[in-house]
Amino acid sequence: MKPLRLFSLVTLTAAAVLAPLGAIEITLPAETDRLIESPLPGYALATTYCYTCHSTDYVRVQPPGMNRAAWRASVVKMQKTFGAPIPDDVIDPIAEYLARTYGAERAAAPAKK
Numbered sequence: 001m002k003p004l005r006l007f008s009l010v011t012l013t014a015a016a017v018l019a020p021l022g023a024i025e026i027t028l029p030a031e032t033d034r035l036i037e038s039p040l041p042g043y044a045l046a047t048t049y050c051y052t053c054h055s056t057d058y059v060r061v062q063p064p065g066m067n068r069a070a071w072r073a074s075v076v077k078m079q080k081t082f083g084a085p086i087p088d089d090v091i092d093p094i095a096e097y098l099a100r101t102y103g104a105e106r107a108a109a110p111a112k113k
């Protein structure tokens with residue numbers, strides 16, 4: 001009988017310690033590190049080639065007046081200076097997407113009321 005009692009004690013103690021842990025819920029913060037969705041082909045390309053090294057904050061904090069040539073230069077810099085494996089033929093579509101979504105070519109923001 002003695003070994004059985006010891007077993008019960010261990011089981012009960014374990015249950016008492018572990019049960020409250022089951023009540024812990026972890027709520028993750030909303031996923032905000034995403035590029036703005038777009039039907040432009042450059043959107044899918046940017047999600048393929050621009051998420052690997054840094055957050056999308058780098059894109060978001062660029063001046064809204066940045067034109068397509070400046071965005072293009074930025075993508076080329078990722079490729080040439082930082083060694084991002086970005087194929088040449090996706091540079092223009094990505095630059096177009098960035099200029100039209102974050103830069104000088106985007107539709108005017110709705111007026112504040």
Ligand code: HEC
Binds near residue numbers: 046059083
């Ligand atoms: C190989 C890694 C790598 C990839 C992939 C990459 N970047 Fe970068 N990016 C960097 C580094 C390194 C910096 C500089 C970080 C710093 O200065 O702290 C940077 C900085 C930036 C900046 C800030 C301005 C600047 O020139 O420093 C922008 C905008 C940017 N990246 C956009 C992009 C876009 C758009 C893509 C996809 C086409 C991309 N990055 C993909 C490495 C990468």
